[in-house]
Amino acid sequence: MVTTPNPALSRLGMAALAPESRVISTPWSRMVRGLALGQYPVDYNESLASVVGQAKDILLRRISRPQGYLLFALLLADLAVELCRPGARIDGDGLKASATRLMDALRAEKNPYYAVVGGGILFDAFAKLRLDVSLLVNAECDFAEEMLATVDRIQPDQIKDENAGNHGEYEKLFAYTSLFLGMGQAGLERKLIEGRRNYVREALGLIQTVPSPFFKGRGCSMLFSVLSAIGLDGMIFDDGTDFMKEVLDYVDRDDEISFPLRFPQPISPAYVKIYPRVTMLNAIAVSGRASYATMGHDRLAELKPLWAELEPPEKMHQGLYYLIALHNLGKMSQEIGGEGAIxxxxxxxxxVVDPGANFFLNGLSHAYIVETAMVTGRLDAISGRAIDRIADCFVRMDATPLDRVSRAYPFAYDLNALGEVGEAGKLFEPRAAYGGASAFSWLVEQFSSDGQGEGSRILMLGNALIGLGLRLRGVKNDSTAMFDRFAERVGWTSGSVEADRPVARTA
Known part of the structure; x- marks a missing residue:
C-alpha cells in the first residue's frame, strides 16, 4: 500500500519537510552522488529491514566477493539495520570492529572518488545513527584526514560517460561536497579551514576548471548548499570572490559559451538550460540570500517558458527541483499559483511515459514523480497500476546495449522511491513479468560476471540500500544537530515532531 513516511506530509505538504530534505531533495543527489542518504525515516519495521537483507543475499549470489565501495555499502546498510532493531545491543568492541571494517573497505577502494564519497556517507551515517565519531577520528586514526588526502588522488576528466574528457575537476568538486557534508554532520567542519590547508577554499577554486555551464551550475549548486548547511557559506561570498555571482553569470552565458553536451537519450535545449538554473536557485534559497534570485534579471521568471518547452519525461525529471526551489524561496504562489497544477x-x-523505454530519461522519471507526490502530500494520485508499471519495467529496458548494462541505475532510483512510500516489496516479490522471479533477482541475474560490465552503476544500488537502512532509525530522528542549527539560522522550521536527541553510542 502506498503510504507516507511522515503523516504531516499529507496534511501540510512541503511545509512538513525536514531541513535536510529541503537542502538536498532529489534522487540524483542521493543515488548518484551519495548525498544525504536515509531521508524520511520511519520507525523500525521488519518488512523494510528484510528488503536490505534480501537484496544483499541476492547480490552476493552474483558478486560473491564484493570489495571496496560495494562492500562498504553492504556493511553499512547491515550495521544500520542492526543498530535500529529494537533492543539492539552492540558493545563498544563490536562498534569499534564495525567501524574498522567500514574504513578498511573504503581504504581498499581503487577509485579515489568513490572512496571519498563513501567517507562522506560514513560520517553522515554516524551522525544519523548517533554513533560516537571518536570511532573514526581519534589519537590512533584520523579517517577525516585520510579522506581529505585521498581527494588529492582524484584526477580530472576521469568520468567515463557520454561527456568523457569534458568535465574538468567536476568529480573532485563533488568528492569535496560529499566529504564536507559528512564532516559537518559529525561536527568536524573546523578541520576543513583551520589546518595547514583550507579545503573549502581549494574546493571553491575548482569551480573554474569545470567548462560546461550545465555541469558547473548543477555541481556548484550542491557545493554551495552543503557549505551553507555546515555553516561555512561565508567563504562563497566574503572571501575575496563572490563565487555565487560568478557561477550565475557563467550559466547566464550558456548560449554564448555553447558548450556541446551528449546524453544517453535526446534532450531538449530547454532541459539543458533549466537544470543548472533551478538547482542554483535552490542553492540561493539555502544560502538565505534571496536577492541573488533577481540579481541582474528575474531568474524565476525565466523558468516558466523553459518549463513549457520541456517534453513530458523531462518535466518528470525537473518538476521536483522546480517545486523545491520555489518552496524554499517562498515564491510558490507568486510564480505558479501553488504546486497543484504542476x-x-x-x-x-x-x-503516458513508458519507464522501460530507456534507462535514463524514461527510466529515472517515475521515481521522481513518486517522490514529488510524496513531498506535496499527493500520494493518493499514485495508483497501484503505476507502482506495478515501475516494478515490471526492467525487462523491457533492452533497446540498446547501454540500456541493458545500465539497468541498475534506474533500479536504484526506484528502490529508493518505492521504499519511501512502503512499496519496496514490489521489487522483491515473484512477478509474471520476470517469469516468476522478482524484479531484483532478475536484474542481478542479468549482470555480467561479478558485475564487471555494469561497473559503477551497481554502486548506486549500494547507496539505495544504505538509505533504506538509515531510514529505520525512527520518525523522531528525522534531523540532526547540524541541520537543526542550520534551520534556526535561516529561519526554517521542520514539520516533524520534535524529540530529545538520543545519546551517542560510544566505544
Missing part, C-alpha cells in the same frame, strides 16, 4: 500534470505522465 503535480496534476506530472502524475498524468505516469500512464
Amino acid at each position: 503535480v496534476d500534470e506530472l502524475v498524468q505522465y505516469l500512464d
Whole structure:
C-alpha cells in the first residue's frame, strides 16, 4: 500500500519537510552522488529491514566477493539495520570492529572518488545513527584526514560517460561536497579551514576548471548548499570572490559559451538550460540570500517558458527541483499559483511515459514523480497500476546495449522511491513479468560476471540500500544537530515532531 513516511506530509505538504530534505531533495543527489542518504525515516519495521537483507543475499549470489565501495555499502546498510532493531545491543568492541571494517573497505577502494564519497556517507551515517565519531577520528586514526588526502588522488576528466574528457575537476568538486557534508554532520567542519590547508577554499577554486555551464551550475549548486548547511557559506561570498555571482553569470552565458553536451537519450535545449538554473536557485534559497534570485534579471521568471518547452519525461525529471526551489524561496504562489497544477500534470505522465523505454530519461522519471507526490502530500494520485508499471519495467529496458548494462541505475532510483512510500516489496516479490522471479533477482541475474560490465552503476544500488537502512532509525530522528542549527539560522522550521536527541553510542 502506498503510504507516507511522515503523516504531516499529507496534511501540510512541503511545509512538513525536514531541513535536510529541503537542502538536498532529489534522487540524483542521493543515488548518484551519495548525498544525504536515509531521508524520511520511519520507525523500525521488519518488512523494510528484510528488503536490505534480501537484496544483499541476492547480490552476493552474483558478486560473491564484493570489495571496496560495494562492500562498504553492504556493511553499512547491515550495521544500520542492526543498530535500529529494537533492543539492539552492540558493545563498544563490536562498534569499534564495525567501524574498522567500514574504513578498511573504503581504504581498499581503487577509485579515489568513490572512496571519498563513501567517507562522506560514513560520517553522515554516524551522525544519523548517533554513533560516537571518536570511532573514526581519534589519537590512533584520523579517517577525516585520510579522506581529505585521498581527494588529492582524484584526477580530472576521469568520468567515463557520454561527456568523457569534458568535465574538468567536476568529480573532485563533488568528492569535496560529499566529504564536507559528512564532516559537518559529525561536527568536524573546523578541520576543513583551520589546518595547514583550507579545503573549502581549494574546493571553491575548482569551480573554474569545470567548462560546461550545465555541469558547473548543477555541481556548484550542491557545493554551495552543503557549505551553507555546515555553516561555512561565508567563504562563497566574503572571501575575496563572490563565487555565487560568478557561477550565475557563467550559466547566464550558456548560449554564448555553447558548450556541446551528449546524453544517453535526446534532450531538449530547454532541459539543458533549466537544470543548472533551478538547482542554483535552490542553492540561493539555502544560502538565505534571496536577492541573488533577481540579481541582474528575474531568474524565476525565466523558468516558466523553459518549463513549457520541456517534453513530458523531462518535466518528470525537473518538476521536483522546480517545486523545491520555489518552496524554499517562498515564491510558490507568486510564480505558479501553488504546486497543484504542476503535480496534476506530472502524475498524468505516469500512464503516458513508458519507464522501460530507456534507462535514463524514461527510466529515472517515475521515481521522481513518486517522490514529488510524496513531498506535496499527493500520494493518493499514485495508483497501484503505476507502482506495478515501475516494478515490471526492467525487462523491457533492452533497446540498446547501454540500456541493458545500465539497468541498475534506474533500479536504484526506484528502490529508493518505492521504499519511501512502503512499496519496496514490489521489487522483491515473484512477478509474471520476470517469469516468476522478482524484479531484483532478475536484474542481478542479468549482470555480467561479478558485475564487471555494469561497473559503477551497481554502486548506486549500494547507496539505495544504505538509505533504506538509515531510514529505520525512527520518525523522531528525522534531523540532526547540524541541520537543526542550520534551520534556526535561516529561519526554517521542520514539520516533524520534535524529540530529545538520543545519546551517542560510544566505544
